[in-house]
């Protein structure tokens with residue numbers, strides 16, 4: 001089952017794409033809804049409204065609606081705080097449709113405008129996402145992929161002055177310096193379960209659907225940024241099942257202020 005479930009048939013890919021499409025519509029709804037003063041649970045309610053409206057069975061997993069420093073709590077699902085002016089809000093949610101799941105994360109400014117520092121960190125995470133996606137090809141080895149993503153992240157964290165090249169020179173190879181700000185894995189298989197069955201020792205293969213979800217968590221600055229798309233490995237590269245969901249900072253700002 002472990003091997004069978006990792007390789008998706010066309011029907012499974014189509015159902016996952018549908019779950020991603022519904023998730024996109026819920027995100028677009030949220031982009032127009034969020035403003036200073038709304039409660040995190042009100043945002044959650046907007047999402048489930050769109051899911052049910054489109055015959056999704058519900059959330060694929062407990063949604064994370066984490067404003068401000070709540071985003072630094074990795075599995076925050078209380079969703080009971082007020083979203084404040086100047087804060088970012090991290091949204092990790094996905095629709096379940098016909099037993100298949102979407103798993104998306106976006107981080108957006110509550111007031112519709114990133115501060116320069118927020119945007120700088122955001123663009124670093126987006127850069128790591130885009131570069132990591134290029135590594136997600138048939139034949140790639142899980143551990144090598146994670147090491148390469150770690151290097152991409154290290155470079156960005158130095159640029160953001162969160163770690164120094166001295167930290168990197170002196171780092172413990174089994175706990176590299178970047179882990180202070182990016183402490184979780186980058187990818188997992190997705191399917192009937194949000195964290196789907198698959199062997200960690202099997203190379204990426206055509207028909208796999210995996211998440212790609214780098215993040216930078218800065219409790220001392222009161223915010224975190226994570227971005228997550230769902231990627232299908234194809235014969236000649238990969239296809240981003242969430243490529244149609246807004247992710248460029250300026251595009252997010254434009255939609256929020258429209």
Ligand SMILES: [Mn+2]
Nearest residue numbers: 103211213228
């Ligand atoms: Mn995920």
